[in-house]
Amino acid sequence: MFIVDYxxxxxxxxxxxxxxxxxxxxxxxxxxEIITQEYPEVKQVLPxxxxxxxxxxxxxxxxxxxxxxxxxxxxxxxATIKIVTKFDITPDGKKKKALDVFVYHLELCTMCNxxxxxxxxxAIKMAQTFEHSVYDRTELTKVLNKPGSKLMDGVE
Amino acid sequence: xxxxxxxxxxxxxxINVGPQHPSTHGVLHLVITLNGETVKKVEPHLGYIHRSxxxxxxxxxxxxxxxxxxxxxxxxxxxxxxxxxxxxxxxLQIEVPERxxxxxxxxxxxxxxxxxxxxxxxxxxxxxxxxxxxHAFREREAINDIMEETCGARLTMNxxxxxxxxxxxxxxxxxxxxxxxxxxxxxxxxxxxxxTGNIILQERLKGVGVISAEDAINxxxxxxxxxxxxxxxxxxxxxxxxxxxxxxxxxxxxxxxxSFARYMVRMNEIRQSLSIVEQLIDxxxxxxxxxxTKAVLKLPKGEFYSRVExxxxxxxxxxxxxxxxxxxxxxxxxxxxSNLAALHHxxxxxxxxxxxxxxxxxxxxxxxIDR
Numbered sequence: 001m002f003i004v005d006y007x008x009x010x011x012x013x014x015x016x017x018x019x020x021x022x023x024x025x026x027x028x029x030x031x032x033e034i035i036t037q038e039y040p041e042v043k044q045v046l047p048x049x050x051x052x053x054x055x056x057x058x059x060x061x062x063x064x065x066x067x068x069x070x071x072x073x074x075x076x077x078x079a080t081i082k083i084v085t086k087f088d089i090t091p092d093g094k095k096k097k098a099l100d101v102f103v104y105h106l107e108l109c110t111m112c113n114x115x116x117x118x119x120x121x122x123a124i125k126m127a128q129t130f131e132h133s134v135y136d137r138t139e140l141t142k143v144l145n146k147p148g149s150k151l152m153d154g155v156e
Numbered sequence: 157x158x159x160x161x162x163x164x165x166x167x168x169x170x171i172n173v174g175p176q177h178p179s180t181h182g183v184l185h186l187v188i189t190l191n192g193e194t195v196k197k198v199e200p201h202l203g204y205i206h207r208s209x210x211x212x213x214x215x216x217x218x219x220x221x222x223x224x225x226x227x228x229x230x231x232x233x234x235x236x237x238x239x240x241x242x243x244x245x246x247x248l249q250i251e252v253p254e255r256x257x258x259x260x261x262x263x264x265x266x267x268x269x270x271x272x273x274x275x276x277x278x279x280x281x282x283x284x285x286x287x288x289x290x291h292a293f294r295e296r297e298a299i300n301d302i303m304e305e306t307c308g309a310r311l312t313m314n315x316x317x318x319x320x321x322x323x324x325x326x327x328x329x330x331x332x333x334x335x336x337x338x339x340x341x342x343x344x345x346x347x348x349x350x351x352t353g354n355i356i357l358q359e360r361l362k363g364v365g366v367i368s369a370e371d372a373i374n375x376x377x378x379x380x381x382x383x384x385x386x387x388x389x390x391x392x393x394x395x396x397x398x399x400x401x402x403x404x405x406x407x408x409x410x411x412x413x414x415s416f417a418r419y420m421v422r423m424n425e426i427r428q429s430l431s432i433v434e435q436l437i438d439x440x441x442x443x444x445x446x447x448x449t450k451a452v453l454k455l456p457k458g459e460f461y462s463r464v465e466x467x468x469x470x471x472x473x474x475x476x477x478x479x480x481x482x483x484x485x486x487x488x489x490x491x492x493x494s495n496l497a498a499l500h501h502x503x504x505x506x507x508x509x510x511x512x513x514x515x516x517x518x519x520x521x522x523x524x525i526d527r
Contacts, residue, residue, distance in 0.1 A: 012355060013355040013356075016353050016354050016355040017354065017355065017356075019349050019353065020287075020349060020350050020351075020353075020354055022349075023346055023349050023350055024287055024350075035294060035297070046304070047304055047305040047308075047326070049304075049305065049306065049307070049308040049323070049326065050304060050308055050309070051308040051309050075219070075220070076220075077216050077220035077221075077223060077224070110223060110312070111308075111309060111312075111314075112223040112314045113308060113314060113322060114219065114220065114223070114314075117317075117322060126308065
């Protein structure tokens, strides 16, 4: 009976291999099934929720919505955000706290989205960028509020 | 203390596999004592990617510490996050809305499928089959796209917050998942033709790395490793969380306890997870996706534990709170660590090539083992 078992084993082995090879062959002659993405030439449009980096919303008048309340700074687990505030003089002569510099350390950020959720005025959002490679790490420390920008009217 | 190179006094050869080695997953370092080609002793050395996550969590608030656990078992990061959110909810007695629960379960099962698919591809690579890797990654990519659209990231999603989920599902979510179910159903049979039925795979896995049910329990193995010995261990069945008691699925068992049994458990779990997704995807209840929580979460003084079933086994989170903003002590019980502990017992006396096959079926994720 040894011979019968041996032949059976060989038969089963060969058929199982051929079945697999048939599938591989199917994909070989059906190139339409290939889903390769030719990345640097063809860039995929990322969904709007993709967490790439934190940016600040600015409108066309160079106004942002950040009041400098540091809610995002407190929510961040990695000390990615550092907010520097200043005192503005309002027209009626009172001192008012306002945002001076919004420092964002992309090199520390893990894109956890907690700062976006914490923001009460919807001032920051996630951008859909992902090619963050630079030659020097200091380039990754960014100031998010654009120069000369000021607080949008009506945002408290 | 074992010498790390050279020979022992009995003339056995000591070699190092890893920490950088193509057949180990990640930076796993194994010191193997060999007699010819027979493995006499396997000693895993850990510490190459130790990031002291437990200590890190002690300085983070109860909202913040969740994202760190994505970096442990990165292939089932959503389920890790879910376990952490559950323990905070338990401490604060937050009731998660039905919609939030269903979205969590859907994401968890999709993560489980993605994790098992990656394992299947990497497992094929371990024993020398290269094609399965591409097939598995093709379907996994579809899941990643779904995750990217709803959670905003492909791997470390951080989608779970205490009280529910961070954002509602994307409008395309249901359509895309239904498409994915159709896709995977047509492709899953290909996996059987390509690898499961393959005579080489069966010869390499059957009767290799055998562990008895008793030993598996003694080593603290969980997940597919212990279910391959026929032990009831699925946390989703034993202690249901997030509404798993309402969905119908079978706990997958095998009885042989060898590598092929572990392989089959994982392959059948893909089908079970798919059936859970199928049951829930068109029945997501309306309502809130997140419960209203206080701005600052403070767990009352005491000890809290909750556990979830990740793709690799039982994941437990144990928190001791002093009533402050951050946990006093946090302990993670990760499935991979206990499963790796059983490796020596499984491969003792077998050939070195069988050790690689056994390691493949253990589904080791090193950051999970070495936190």
